[in-house]
Amino acid sequence: MAGGQEVTAWRPRVPGVTEVFHAHFTEYAYPMHVHDAWTLLIVDDGAVRYDLDRHEHGTPLDTVSLLPPHVPHNGSPATPDGFRKRVVYLDASRLGDDLIGPAVDAPDLRDPLLRRRVGQLHSALARPGDELEAESRLALVAERLRGHLRERERERAVRRPQRRDEHELAGRLRELLDARVVDGVVLEEAGRVLHAHPAHLVRAFSAAYGIAPHQYLMSRRVGRARRLLLDGLPPGEVAPVTGFYDQAHLTRHFRKWVGVTPGRYRSSAR
The missing domain is CATH 2.60.120.10 (Jelly Rolls)
Structure with missing residues (x-):
């Protein structure tokens, strides 16, 4: 390959x-x-x-x-x-x-x-x-x-540190992203829900988890796509039900996170 x-x-x-x-x-x-x-x-x-x-x-x-x-x-x-x-x-x-x-x-x-x-x-x-x-x-x-x-x-x-407000805010944003993996969430909406400025949300999340909110959401979508591809669904059907705009959008991010295209990944399944 x-x-x-x-x-x-x-x-x-x-x-x-x-x-x-x-x-x-x-x-x-x-x-x-x-x-x-x-x-x-x-x-x-x-x-x-x-x-x-x-x-x-x-x-x-x-x-x-x-x-x-x-x-x-x-x-x-x-x-x-x-x-x-x-x-x-x-x-x-x-x-x-x-x-x-x-x-x-x-x-x-x-x-x-x-x-x-x-x-x-x-x-x-x-x-x-x-x-x-x-x-x-x-x-x-x-x-x-x-x-x-x-x-x-x-x-x-014995050495667990006390949770800080920044970490709690990041955790609440992660919960929101987990609940909206397919539909996604707009930062402005997340800010209203969590009562925080969008830029502050991005900084808090990135500092807490070492990954930006959009990267976290995309990797969660790729994870769902992997399961459906192993179930035998073609990439064109997997893309819209996992939150990707189209098959090209899925392919670009899937290759980035998995190392191969969705089609090659699906064909490798036993």
């Missing part, structure tokens, strides 16, 4: 798994974006450098990375030959919103047993008919992840 991009994506018949995504990128870099699911990532070749909550992280081969939903992050190759990764996207309810904070603090987990179990989970997810095995392996993986995150939660409880 052009630019050294190889992508395979599918949605297995396993409760709690919204998507499986295998990719090899040599040059492509993800911009800041969000998912509405937990991102469980392992790297088989090379390494990924990424920013999460304004802190730089990396993914050596023995690491399992768990990126929480709704928290902006990016990603780029950390080695000249790029990276090959395997990702399982888990439904947001699988681990719970109360564990998002600990995952932000420590997204990269050095745990050889967990790393091996995640690899076994991917093997099971790739075999149609082995859904029960995949469910069983996912249960063990989720249990071990919760153990790590609960430990982090106990550590951070």
